[in-house]
Amino acid sequence: xxxxxxxxxxxxxxxxxxxxxxxxxxxxxxxxxxxxxxxxxxxxxxxxxxxxxxxxxxxxxxxxxxxxxxxxxxxxxxxxxxxxxxxxxxxxxxxxxxxxxxxxxxxxxxxxxxxxxxxxxxxxxxxxxxxxxxxxxxxxxxxxxxxxxxxxxxxxxxxxxxxxxxxxxxxxxxxxxxxxxxxxxxxxxxxxxxxxxxxxxxxxxxxxxxxxxxxxxxxxxxxxxxxxxxxxxxxxxxxxxxxxxxxxxxxxxxxxxxxxxxxxxxxxxxxxxxxxxxxxxxxxxxxxxxxxxxxxxxxxxxxxxxxxxxxxxxxxxxxxxxxxxxxxxxxxxxxxxxxxxxxxxxxxxxxxxxxxxxxxxxxxxxx
Amino acid sequence: xxxxxxxxxxxxxxxxxxxxxxxxxxxxxxxxxxxxxxxxxxxxxxxxxxxxxxxxxxxxxxxxxxxxxxxxxxxxxxxxxxxxxxxxxxxxxxxxxxxxxxxxxxxxxxxxxxxxxxxxxxxxxxxxxxxxxxxxxxxxxxxxxxxxxxxxxxxxxxxxxxxxxxxxxxxxxxxxxxxxxxxxxxxxxxxxxxxxxxxxxxxxxxxxxxxxxxxxxxxxxxxxxxxxxxxxxxxxxxxxxxxxxxxxxxxxxxxxxxxxxxxxxxxxxxxxxxxxxxxxxxxxxxxxxxxxxxxxxxxxxxxxxxxxxxxxxxxxxxxxxxxxxxxxxxxxxxxxxxxxxxxxxxxxxxxxxxxxxxxxxxxxxxxxxxxxxxxxxxxxxxxxxxxxxxxxxxx
Numbered sequence: 131x132x133x134x135x136x137x138x139x140x141x142x143x144x145x146x147x148x149x150x151x152x153x154x155x156x157x158x159x160x161x162x163x164x165x166x167x168x169x170x171x172x173x174x175x176x177x178x179x180x181x182x183x184x185x186x187x188x189x190x191x192x193x194x195x196x197x198x199x200x201x202x203x204x205x206x207x208x209x210x211x212x213x214x215x216x217x218x219x220x221x222x223x224x225x226x227x228x229x230x231x232x233x234x235x236x237x238x239x240x241x242x243x244x245x246x247x248x249x250x251x252x253x254x255x256x257x258x259x260x261x262x263x264x265x266x267x268x269x270x271x272x273x274x275x276x277x278x279x280x281x282x283x284x285x286x287x288x289x290x291x292x293x294x295x296x297x298x299x300x301x302x303x304x305x306x307x308x309x310x311x312x313x314x315x316x317x318x319x320x321x322x323x324x325x326x327x328x329x330x331x332x333x334x335x336x337x338x339x340x341x342x343x344x345x346x347x348x349x350x351x352x353x354x355x356x357x358x359x360x361x362x363x364x365x366x367x368x369x370x371x372x373x374x375x376x377x378x379x380x381x382x383x384x385x386x387x388x389x390x391x392x393x394x395x396x397x398x399x400x401x402x403x404x405x406x407x408x409x410x411x412x413x414x415x416x417x418x419x420x421x422x423x424x425x426x427x428x429x430x431x432x433x434x435x436x437x438x439x440x441x442x443x444x445x446x447x448x449x450x451x452x453x454x455x456x457x458x459x460x461x462x463x464x465x466x467x468x469x470x471x472x473x474x475x476x477x478x479x480x481x482x483x484x485x486x487x488x489x490x491x492x493x494x495x496x497x
Numbered sequence: 498x499x500x501x502x503x504x505x506x507x508x509x510x511x512x513x514x515x516x517x518x519x520x521x522x523x524x525x526x527x528x529x530x531x532x533x534x535x536x537x538x539x540x541x542x543x544x545x546x547x548x549x550x551x552x553x554x555x556x557x558x559x560x561x562x563x564x565x566x567x568x569x570x571x572x573x574x575x576x577x578x579x580x581x582x583x584x585x586x587x588x589x590x591x592x593x594x595x596x597x598x599x600x601x602x603x604x605x606x607x608x609x610x611x612x613x614x615x616x617x618x619x620x621x622x623x624x625x626x627x628x629x630x631x632x633x634x635x636x637x638x639x640x641x642x643x644x645x646x647x648x649x650x651x652x653x654x655x656x657x658x659x660x661x662x663x664x665x666x667x668x669x670x671x672x673x674x675x676x677x678x679x680x681x682x683x684x685x686x687x688x689x690x691x692x693x694x695x696x697x698x699x700x701x702x703x704x705x706x707x708x709x710x711x712x713x714x715x716x717x718x719x720x721x722x723x724x725x726x727x728x729x730x731x732x733x734x735x736x737x738x739x740x741x742x743x744x745x746x747x748x749x750x751x752x753x754x755x756x757x758x759x760x761x762x763x764x765x766x767x768x769x770x771x772x773x774x775x776x777x778x779x780x781x782x783x784x785x786x787x788x789x790x791x792x793x794x795x796x797x798x799x800x801x802x803x804x805x806x807x808x809x810x811x812x813x814x815x816x817x818x819x820x821x822x823x824x825x826x827x828x829x830x831x832x833x834x835x836x837x838x839x840x841x842x843x844x845x846x847x848x849x850x851x852x853x854x855x856x857x858x859x860x861x862x863x864x865x866x867x868x869x870x871x872x873x874x875x876x877x878x879x880x881x882x883x884x885x886x887x888x889x890x891x892x
Contacts, residue, residue: 161822166837200818201837247815247885248822 134251135159136292137244139237140191140199142184145256147191147315148306149294153254154195155310156294161248162192162199165236167208168326187314194311204240211235213326217339220332221346223390224465225370227279227434228324230481233257234282234416242287252290259476260296264288266418266476271299278434281469281479285418336367350395352378355388355404366390369397372405372461386461406458407485410441412468415449417478428470428477430455432462432485438471451480459485509824510870514709514863515658515686515803516828520752521711521864527755528713531748539745540736549747556747556754563757564684564703565694566720572740573718573750577685577706578609579730580719581652583741584681584702585613587727588650589622597649597678601625603635603664604846605657610683611842614652622649631848633662633793641672648678650702655687659843659859660793661803663691670699679725685709685717689760690768690800701725705757707749711864712756716749772801774862774871779804781875786882790853792844802863807849807856811885814838816858819881825874827860 136158138150153160164185185201192199212231219226237255245253258269259277266288269275283291295303307316323330333347340346346367351359361378363369368376373387377399386405389398410432422428424446429438430453439459445452453468462485469479531552537545539553554568561571574580589600600622602614618624625648628639635653644651651673655666666682673680681702684693689710695703702725707716721727721740733742760767782789792805808816813829817838820827829838844854860874 161818198821200814200821202814203837203839244815244818247812248818249884 132159133157135161135249136252136254137161137163137241137248137250138254139241139256140164140188141256142187142191142315143256143320144307144312144315144318145258145295145300145303147188147256147312148303148310149254149256149292150191150197151195151310151312152294152306153292154197158252160195160197161250162188162195162197163202163241163244164188164199165202165204165208165241167204167232167236168213169205187318190314191312202241202244204236207240208232208236213335214339216324216332217336219465220336220367221340221344221392223346223366223392225463226465227467228326229279230282230467233280234284238280238283238287238291242284242290245290252292253287254292254294256295257293258296258300259293261288261291261293267296268471268474268476269293269296274300277471277474277476278431278467278469281418281467281476282414282416283418285416288418333365333367345392345395348395350397353396353398355398355400360399363397366392366395366397371463402460405460407460407462407487408455408458409444409452409486410455410459410462410468411450411452411483411486412480413450413483415446415451415478415480419475419477421446422477428453428472431469431471432459432482433466449480450483506824507873509826510874511865512825512827512860512862512870512874514865515661515859515861517708517714518711518863519865520708520713521756521759523759524711524713524752524756528748528752531751535747537747539747540734549745552751553745553747556750559754560705560718560750560757561720563693563761564688564705564720565696567723569738570695570720570723571718572721572737573716573745573753574741575715575746576708576717577607577683577704578717580704580706580717581607581609581681581683582613583719583727583730584683584704585610585650585652586617586730587740588679588681588702588725589617589620590728591726592649592679593621597647599623599625599643599645599648599678601627601640601643601648601651601673601678603627603629603640603653605629605633605659605843606652606654607658607683607685610652610654623647627653629847632795632797633657633660633843633847634796635664635669637665637668637672640669644673644676644678646677648673648676650679650681652681652683654683654685655693656684656691656800656803657793657843658686658803659841659857660796660805660847661686661800661861662793662796663687663798663800665797666700667698674699674701686800686803689757689764690771690802692764695720695722702727707753707756710756710760712753713749716746716753718753768801771862771866772799774866774868775801775804778860778862778871778875779806781871782806782878785875785879789882790849792847792849792857802861804860804862805844806858806860807853808858808882808885809853809856811856811882813856813858815885816856816881819885820858820877823877823881825877827858829858 140146140162189199212228216226216228257276258274260267268277347365352361369387377385383401385399388400388404426443430441440456441453444454466482468482470477537549539550557568561568600617604626625643628636653669670680679701682700683704685706688705701722703720708714731742790807840854
């Protein structure tokens, strides 16, 4: 007896292919779907339009599993929700994570709407994270954990979300692929690129969208935090907080980007201590559990693969949250995600608005 | 077996005959000897060659007869796309040095024509795209106004593949001829459905294709009227009078001839059968989904096999998936290389709003269609619409 219909988002990679295969084995009525999110047209001669090879791999995997496969054209929504935001964030001197918005809007909103349209009870992806009793947890393999990118999804979706590879390691996923004969994808290398920036140069798409004279790509000053100009850079969109590469030399200690100021195109550099923050403000707050109260102690992560840091919620204002960190954290970067955890359990998150050097006190409550 | 996942479901229903059709058993039977004992190369002088050559010539005569052409006016191609390219680019390249720089077409053509016209423009042609009426028919006066003594070739499809509207080919061809331009028509969707006689319409070049009428994929033909000079796309041997070099696809040509003859013999009756199905499906949908929009419905003449319907607010991608999961195969717009659905250039050209165009579903009936198919689709389609519209899900 079928355990219900599940729409599986399939990229053509090993994780989502194995996810689909495991669901077939578990008795689900599996429908595979590959999202067409962008079109490279002719600008990448060796990569055919619409990541065609990936689509073909996903189709072949579905064929061998004996399940239907569809290509869903989500190009215009993805362009609006993810690519436009990506470009705007860089234009504002911030460092966006498009994967977060893709999960929030494309996979776990638009794709869920398609799942509804075909009567699918469940949606599944190849993410390394786990859903346990309607709550989101880190993937079992700490090296692969992708829960950091999933804080923004609608909490209601968790009830129908299946992440079949989240409770295994990448090696185990590859072993499953071999065991069930998915040789097409079993040893595919992992792409570290942003899917719509396949050659790793994000300035190209900024130039494409904003033009050659975009301020974010125009020359500007390197400055110290006291305002001293120490050099010239070729566009602040090439920098992110904590970056060391491409900075002027000749300083006694290692220098880092500590701030980006789009108003005067300045990239502020300084030594490591200027990189440390003790407080964080984030917006677009989203909870995956009942909202914890101000004063709660949580662990936070300010970038993918950063170690969790202990913090206290000091303020919640609509969709804005402020936390005070127990110990300073380096490179709190506007545009990155702030994700709140309780151990392995994801509580929620937001987009980092700013970090600051002072540990904000708890607000004084009126008696 | 790719259809495993629909076990426990009624027989699947194929409603995409405008995309392609299964090879008819009679056609396959006619072809088989040419994969076996009659394998010769028609250009060889020995007995094997002669045998293949005879079969080829005979097949050429038979296909030519189906459209009222002489055998020497028929050139076999790999299909409709190649034939369209030979027509547009061949005519333009042959005429460009004679001061004829205009290439005129409509915005509802198959991509094979539109892209060939773009290529001609890239080579220096003056691309002219004629206005359409909202009925899905060429605006004949606008067409006339775009013709001039500098027009090399005008190309208008006979039957539109997405909405099934029939274009006034005879009138358009006469106007083109009067201005001295060559006239081409892509008759891929018309062949087997509409009476085609090149003695009655003054088209110079005409495209037909095999796999829409029960012949295999990969075979088509282009009629090139005697005296019409076109520049070949390919260079090589002298096959097909040099118009299309390359060893002839004898088996497919023979199959094409058989399919064409069968289609001609059955045409009137089959068209009655198909248009009755189309009308019945159309009526059933309109009864149960009163705000559904049938595209091309007001055209003076419609091909019998194509029904294109938009249900406002129900996106075609979801609908196509839902239909497929119920075993019903339809299509929408023109498929991209990846297999995803893009909004139809045809619908936007006839003034359909992007929202409505994004909900268009094309159903095309044909050899596999039975009354029972129509009844089931007439039942399933409206119920899927109702569900899509009433969709509210807890959680």
